[in-house]
Amino acid sequence: MRRLTDTDGLTEFQRDILRTVRDFVDAEVLPVASELDHADAYPDGIVTRLKELGVFGLTIDEQYGGLGESLLTYALVVEELARGWMSLSGIINTHFIVAYLIAAHGTQEQQDFFLPKMATGEVRSALSMSEPDLGSDVAAIRTAARRDGDDYVISGQKMWLTNGATSSLVALLARTEEDAGQPHRNLTAFLIEKAPGFGETRSGLTVPGKIHKLGYKGVDTTELILDDCRVPANRVLGEAPGKGFYQFMDGIEVGRVNVAARGCGVALRAFELAVTYARSRRTFGKIIGEHQAISFKLAEMATKVTAAHQMMVMAARRKAAGGQSDVEAGMAKYLAAEYCKEVVEDSLRIHGGYGYSTEHEIERLYRDAPMLLIGEGTAEIQKMIIGRRLVRDYPAGA
Ligand SMILES: Cc1cc2nc3c(=O)[nH]c(=O)nc-3n(C[C@H](O)[C@H](O)[C@H](O)COP(=O)(O)OP(=O)(O)OC[C@H]3O[C@@H](n4cnc5c(N)ncnc54)[C@H](O)[C@@H]3O)c2cc1C
Numbered sequence: 001m002r003r004l005t006d007t008d009g010l011t012e013f014q015r016d017i018l019r020t021v022r023d024f025v026d027a028e029v030l031p032v033a034s035e036l037d038h039a040d041a042y043p044d045g046i047v048t049r050l051k052e053l054g055v056f057g058l059t060i061d062e063q064y065g066g067l068g069e070s071l072l073t074y075a076l077v078v079e080e081l082a083r084g085w086m087s088l089s090g091i092i093n094t095h096f097i098v099a100y101l102i103a104a105h106g107t108q109e110q111q112d113f114f115l116p117k118m119a120t121g122e123v124r125s126a127l128s129m130s131e132p133d134l135g136s137d138v139a140a141i142r143t144a145a146r147r148d149g150d151d152y153v154i155s156g157q158k159m160w161l162t163n164g165a166t167s168s169l170v171a172l173l174a175r176t177e178e179d180a181g182q183p184h185r186n187l188t189a190f191l192i193e194k195a196p197g198f199g200e201t202r203s204g205l206t207v208p209g210k211i212h213k214l215g216y217k218g219v220d221t222t223e224l225i226l227d228d229c230r231v232p233a234n235r236v237l238g239e240a241p242g243k244g245f246y247q248f249m250d251g252i253e254v255g256r257v258n259v260a261a262r263g264c265g266v267a268l269r270a271f272e273l274a275v276t277y278a279r280s281r282r283t284f285g286k287i288i289g290e291h292q293a294i295s296f297k298l299a300e301m302a303t304k305v306t307a308a309h310q311m312m313v314m315a316a317r318r319k320a321a322g323g324q325s326d327v328e329a330g331m332a333k334y335l336a337a338e339y340c341k342e343v344v345e346d347s348l349r350i351h352g353g354y355g356y357s358t359e360h361e362i363e364r365l366y367r368d369a370p371m372l373l374i375g376e377g378t379a380e381i382q383k384m385i386i387g388r389r390l391v392r393d394y395p396a397g398a
Pocket of ligand 1 (some may be wrong): 213
């Protein structure tokens with residue numbers, strides 16, 4: 001029988017990459033993931049191996065030392081990594097979005113300067129929009145940048161930076177002064193270099209400490225405080241002030257496909273654990289998988305994993321083909337996140353009391369899954385995007 005997340009129409013090279021990543025996950029991630037998660041420890045050793053495998057440069061053009069692979073290949077790699085440990089997909093996701101933003105919107109100088117170092121993983125990146133008082137409502141950003149000669153001077157507070165400490169490049173959205181009356185036209189994207197670590201990592205730029213989370217452990221999530229942080233004007237993404245909102249929303253669409261892929265990976269693992277357990281646990285004289293209530297649950301779970309995977313692949317292919325794909329990315333993210341939560345809960349239930357023990361892998365997945373309902377836009381925000389476009393653009397008379 002085929003794996004639930006097998007994908008049709010891949011090249012031999014894509015299959016080779018996925019096989020390599022899957023073998024790596026089985027041999028080097030799954031055996032240590034729960035231990036690292038419980039210790040909330042950054043997986044330095046695994047990150048070194050991800051660099052060696054070329055994962056940080058997977059989608060970066062070959063001329064910059066990357067593998068030049070498609071969004072689909074990337075999403076399928078993310079699915080495999082998330083099957084092993086969702087936090088790994090967090091370590092590469094913001095890096096991948098920033099590389100995408102620079103490739104799609106950066107100047108030639110920015111591409112030449114950043115992309116080769118990003119392809120090797122020497123420079124790793126964070127992406128910063130959210131603030132203490134806003135996440136969904138990006139246009140309300142308060143962090144402000146004012147022009148001062150050849151620089152911008154930025155002040156404000158940012159929240160929830162995945163890789164905030166381990167990164168040495170932050171793509172950050174701040175309010176600038178052009179077209180002040182238009183909330184979407186006075187946001188500017190900055191590429192800010194900094195030292196990795198906590199404390200003052202660049203003059204005027206402080207990473208105070210780690211935010212402690214329910215799950216999604218190991219990967220650092222931080223605040224960021226900017227106090228008259230001076231950034232050269234040539235570090236405005238594309239040297240295009242006032243275009244940050246549109247640039248970031250483009251980046252977030254690929255991020256949504258990525259979150260969908262994480263959901264598929266986590267759900268697949270939850271299913272694998274459930275079916276394995278259902279074959280071995282016996283009650284009332286038979287394995288629990290032979291009780292109809294459990295086999296129906298497994299059938300529903302497998303259907304959800306398959307449906308989410310197919311939707312994610314469709315969204316990745318549409319986005320990679322160019323053009324607007326906010327609806328597809330939003331649907332894929334929404335469906336995969338919701339199904340993941342349901343599949344993980346069903347898997348935990350199938351494990352009975354052992355599902356509640358920290359010695360069984362499913363408890364980690366149960367703590368990781370809710371993050372997918374929030375990151376890159378909550379379920380409500382996905383439905384707003386999808387619904388608004390349906391009402392506006394769906395063909396009349398259909
Ligand atoms: C672990 C983690 C990592 C993160 N990493 C990053 C990162 O790297 N970079 C970054 O910039 N951000 C990051 N975020 C922030 C994340 O993107 C936001 O938390 C998310 O967008 C939601 O924003 P919020 O928390 O401010 O909730 P709010 O926007 O305050 O929303 C609160 C609730 O109200 C609902 N809601 C809001 N507006 C509407 C509306 N118009 N209609 C109906 N319902 C609505 C929401 O769906 C939600 O249920 C991260 C968050 C977490 C938890």
